[in-house]
Amino acid sequence: MNQPKRYTITAALPYTNGPIHIGHLAGVYIPADIYSRYLKLKGEDVLFVCGSDEHGVPITIKAKKEGVSPQDVVDKYNGIIKQSFADFGIQFDNYSRTSAQIHHETASEFFKNLYQNNKFVEETSEQLYDEEAKQFLADRFVTGTCPKCGNEEAYGDQCEKCGTSLSANDLINPVSAITGNKPITKETKHWYLPLDQYNDWLKEWILKDHKMDWKPNVYGQCKSWIDDGLRPRAVTRDLDWGIPVPVEGADGKVLYVWFDAPIGYISASKEWAKREGKDWEPYWKDKETKLVHFIGKDNIVFHCIIFPVMLKAEGSYILPENVPANEFLNLEGQKLSTSKNWAVWLHEYLEDFPGKEDVLRYCLTANAPETKDNDFTWKDFQTRNNSELVGIFGNFVNRVVVLTNKYYEGKIPAKGNLEAVDINVLSEIKKFTNTISNALEKYRFREAQAEMMNLARLGNKYLADEEPWKKAKTDPARTQTIMYVGLQIASALAVIAEPFLPFTSEKLRKMLNQDEVGKIYWNDLAEAEELLSEGHQINTAELLFAKVEDDEIQKQLDKLEATKKANSTEKTPVEPAKETINFEDFSKLDIRIGTIVSAEKIAKAKKLLHLKVDTGIDVRSVVSGIAEHYTPEEILGKKVSVVVNLKPVKLRGTLSEGMILMTEDTEGQLVFVSSEQKNVKNGKIIS
Numbered sequence: 001m002n003q004p005k006r007y008t009i010t011a012a013l014p015y016t017n018g019p020i021h022i023g024h025l026a027g028v029y030i031p032a033d034i035y036s037r038y039l040k041l042k043g044e045d046v047l048f049v050c051g052s053d054e055h056g057v058p059i060t061i062k063a064k065k066e067g068v069s070p071q072d073v074v075d076k077y078n079g080i081i082k083q084s085f086a087d088f089g090i091q092f093d094n095y096s097r098t099s100a101q102i103h104h105e106t107a108s109e110f111f112k113n114l115y116q117n118n119k120f121v122e123e124t125s126e127q128l129y130d131e132e133a134k135q136f137l138a139d140r141f142v143t144g145t146c147p148k149c150g151n152e153e154a155y156g157d158q159c160e161k162c163g164t165s166l167s168a169n170d171l172i173n174p175v176s177a178i179t180g181n182k183p184i185t186k187e188t189k190h191w192y193l194p195l196d197q198y199n200d201w202l203k204e205w206i207l208k209d210h211k212m213d214w215k216p217n218v219y220g221q222c223k224s225w226i227d228d229g230l231r232p233r234a235v236t237r238d239l240d241w242g243i244p245v246p247v248e249g250a251d252g253k254v255l256y257v258w259f260d261a262p263i264g265y266i267s268a269s270k271e272w273a274k275r276e277g278k279d280w281e282p283y284w285k286d287k288e289t290k291l292v293h294f295i296g297k298d299n300i301v302f303h304c305i306i307f308p309v310m311l312k313a314e315g316s317y318i319l320p321e322n323v324p325a326n327e328f329l330n331l332e333g334q335k336l337s338t339s340k341n342w343a344v345w346l347h348e349y350l351e352d353f354p355g356k357e358d359v360l361r362y363c364l365t366a367n368a369p370e371t372k373d374n375d376f377t378w379k380d381f382q383t384r385n386n387s388e389l390v391g392i393f394g395n396f397v398n399r400v401v402v403l404t405n406k407y408y409e410g411k412i413p414a415k416g417n418l419e420a421v422d423i424n425v426l427s428e429i430k431k432f433t434n435t436i437s438n439a440l441e442k443y444r445f446r447e448a449q450a451e452m453m454n455l456a457r458l459g460n461k462y463l464a465d466e467e468p469w470k471k472a473k474t475d476p477a478r479t480q481t482i483m484y485v486g487l488q489i490a491s492a493l494a495v496i497a498e499p500f501l502p503f504t505s506e507k508l509r510k511m512l513n514q515d516e517v518g519k520i521y522w523n524d525l526a527e528a529e530e531l532l533s534e535g536h537q538i539n540t541a542e543l544l545f546a547k548v549e550d551d552e553i554q555k556q557l558d559k560l561e562a563t564k565k566a567n568s569t570e571k572t573p574v575e576p577a578k579e580t581i582n583f584e585d586f587s588k589l590d591i592r593i594g595t596i597v598s599a600e601k602i603a604k605a606k607k608l609l610h611l612k613v614d615t616g617i618d619v620r621s622v623v624s625g626i627a628e629h630y631t632p633e634e635i636l637g638k639k640v641s642v643v644v645n646l647k648p649v650k651l652r653g654t655l656s657e658g659m660i661l662m663t664e665d666t667e668g669q670l671v672f673v674s675s676e677q678k679n680v681k682n683g684k685i686i687s
Contacts, residue, residue: 001321004290006045008283009036010265011090012295012303013053013098016077017062020084021343022376023336024296026364027326031445032294033090034365037499038440041522047283049268050085051096051103052078053261055242055254057140057157061177070241074099084346088357089502094272098243098260102274103267107260108246110314111235115247119313120191121232128156128168129186130176136238137168137176137183139257144171149625158298162607162625165301167234190253191245192232198309199230205319206304215443217371218325221300233306235259262307266317284317293323300325324443327369331376332560340567342560344376352555358501359385359545365449365500378556382548388453389545393504396459397493400486401511401541407472412487412536413480422485425462429455429492433525436496449500452493459489484534487512491531495520504544512538590645591661591686592616599632605652611635613658615644616682623656629670641673641686 011032014020029050036048054074063070078097085095096103114120128137135141139157146154147170151161156168168174169185176183206214206222214222235256236245242254254260266284273280283289293303303323311317329336336343349360363381366388367374404410418426432455439448468482491512498505512532514520520531532538597619598612609632611622622642626635641661648657661673 001288001290005286005288006283006290007036007039007047008265008269008289008291009039009046009048010291010293011048011050011092012293012299013051013261013264014081015056015058016052016054016074016081016097017056017058018077018338019080019345019347021336021338021345022331022349022360022364023329023343025088025346025360026329026368026374026376027296028294029085029090030088030361030364031324031326031368031443034445034448034499035292035294035440035443037091037502038437038522041495041498043521043523046093047269047272048091048093049096049265049272050092051094051098051264051268052081053257053264054078054097054099055257055260057138057239057257060239060241061140064178071099080347087350088346088361091502094268094275096264096268096271098264098267100267100271102271103264104243106267106270107243107255107263110263110266110310111255111259112246114193114310114313115191117313119193120235121194122189122191123232124187124189126169126185127188127238128174128176128183130178130181130183132181133176133178135178136186136188137174137178138237138239139168141177142168142171142174142183143177144174147172160298188238189249190234190236190238193235193259193306193309193313194232195230195305195309196232198312199226201312202226202230202305202309205308210322214322215324215371217297217327218300218304218323221297222304225301225305230305258302258306259310262302262310287318289318291318291320293320295323295325297325297327322443327371327373329364329367329369329374329376332378332557333375341563342567344556352552353548356385356546356548358504359389359548362389362449362501365445368446370444370446378553382550382553385545385548390547392453392460393456393493393497394543394545396456396463396486397490397508397511397544398541399463400459400483400490401538403468404483404487404538405540407479407483410538410540412532412534412538413483414534415484415530416477416481418481418485421462421466422481425458425485426488428458429489430526432458433492433496433522437522440499452496452500455489455496456493459486459493462486462489487538488531491520492525495522495525495531507542507544510539511542588645589643591641592644592682593680593684593686594640594642594644594682596635596638596640599635601627601632602652602654608652608654609635610654611660613640613642613660614682615642615658616684617644620644620657621655622658622660623651623654624660624662626660626662626670638672639680 009032012028014024036046039046052074059070059073063073082095128142130137137156140155142156143153145152146159146162146164148164149159149162151159154166154171156166156171158165174183203226207226211219236253237256238252239254243260245253245255269280269283295303308319311319331342331344334342363384366384367376367380432451436448436451439451463486466482468479471479491514494505494508494512494514497508509515517532517536592615594613594615596611597614600610602608602610607625607627609624609627611624612619613622643659646659648655662670663673664670
């Protein structure tokens with residue numbers, strides 16, 4: 001689209017069943033905040049909304065475990081989450097919640113509109129039911145084996161191991177998460193959004209119109225879903241917590257959370273408009289508005305396919321221009337896990353590193369998982385703080401401010417005659433501004449922040465080369481010019497840093513007394529002849545950043561080590577026995593000892609290895625999802641147990657003629673189920 005009149009920016013609604021950690025910040029909220037702050041610095045009309053997602057099944061499960069009401073749970077964590085966002089400078093125009101009356105009204109109206117216009121398909125189907133709990137088992141009320149990857153802890157809505165979206169009926173050997181019982185099937189009526197009817201439109205809108213501007217991970221996941229063929233998706237659930245379905249014959253049913261939750265962006269906008277005395281509709285219904293969703297990769301399908309189909313079916317709303325989803329952030333080489341406490345919780349971080357909110361923002365942006373999963377390590381955190389924030393950014397600002405106060409009592413000196421080096425440096429400020437703008441417009445936040453730091457590097461180099469501390473006595477006129485140029489760089493950094501380091505930017509603006517000359521906007525950096533004029537009075541220096549010491553980092557590493565030990569010694573609950581089978585069923589399995597004779601990665605498949613296994617009866621091709629746990633070199637010659645009479649299938653275009661037996665150790669590492677006895681020959685049947 002051409003230059004939009006306004007922007008509506010949304011950040012994924014966090015579940016209020018626990019606090020938030022660094023993975024949430026890195027994946028969604030910091031990039032969204034950077035983008036919003038940048039646009040506002042440009043003087044754009046921006047609405048940035050978010051809110052607590054309070055109707056998810058995990059909330060009701062947590063409430064049952066704690067013996068409290070779901071409302072108690074969401075009230076507690078809504079407050080914690082809101083405070084964490086405020087503490088780290090995530091500057092929403094409105095942060096709402098889906099338990100608010102305005103949201104219930106908005107979501108109900110949206111549903112009724114589609115219902116009355118025959119946009120839903122009504123179906124009666126067999127669904128899982130817990131007889132003891134007297135409850136249908138939707139989403140996370142049921143667990144079982146994923147039919148795609150074999151993960152035995154998949155949920156009824158998604159397998160978190162392979163990312164596949166599921167329904168409860170897809171699970172193999174389902175178990176009620178409420179009682180642990182095996183569920184029965186029972187008839188129930190629900191309303192479905194017929195995604196299949198929008199297949200051709202989605203092909204045009206996503207696969208053609210957005211092929212070039214959406215991130216490859218987003219486009220690829222959408223293409224995979226569309227190519228596999230879309231199916232109707234339920235928009236209602238049999239639950240007692242949520243927004244009641246607002247039609248007759250729907251007693252005991254609520255809106256499915258993934259129908260309800262994205263409407264939360266609209267209700268948050270309405271709430272903001274009512275508070276500010278504005279009109280919300282242009283931000284959602286004017287085609288000259290640019291709508292951008294910031295999410296994590298686990299929400300791509302819902303924001304790129306399901307929610308757009310909802311908006312399209314309703315007919316009066318604009319569609320997202322972009323959905324710049326990030327991948328996942330790991331911690332010290334392991335996946336972040338709330339259940340295993342393998343995380344850096346934001347409220348705990350502030351207890352250990354008070355006043356270092358921007359340091360975490362900086363490190364998470366510098367290592368943001370924009371195109372692939374990335375790893376946060378405490379050593380990298382320390383290095384980036386000490387070498388970059390303290391050693392480059394802070395060092396440059398401190399030199400400029402201290403010398404200005406020392407030589408000129410804090411007043412900006414006259415620029416005098418500009419030499420070629422000075423003209424070049426001043427022109428570089430404008431170039432950096434444009435380079436950073438281009439990166440931000442393309443959602444390349446790591447690149448943009450790196451360029452901000454390069455501007456600080458330029459300032460340091462300029463001072464080091466020109467040495468004003470040496471010229472102060474021998475060439476005072478030249479010293480004045482050098483300091484004038486240095487102060488222009490510092491002033492530009494105060495503006496450019498605001499999206500990335502908002503607390504640091506505020507400190508630097510106060511140090512430079514920028515408010516005395518009025519607000520300096522982003523475009524001023526490229527257009528103004530000077531940012532601070534001769535005679536302008538600045539304030540005295542204060543340190544922007546402090547070093548992080550080794551003992552502070554060791555404390556964090558020790559905390560994680562203690563968590564790792566606790567997880568490894570924690571008694572792992574044993575899965576209940578599966579349904580009894582007779583000997584004839586068991587005897588159909590042909591499991592043999594084999595040896596891996598070759599192994600290689602499968603292109604564009606992060607989790608898969610292509611193995612050749614000598615089974616004693618032949619050498620066969622096996623595709624195994626172990627690439628995140630083992631390199632091909634590690635497993636050559638490995639003795640394995642392999643099911644040799646499994647029906648061959650093609651996975652990612654590669655024929656798989658068997659299945660390697662695996663299990664997990666106490667740390668979640670996949671290990672082989674095999675015999676390492678040297679005298680056990682390939683082909684030996686396991687009986």
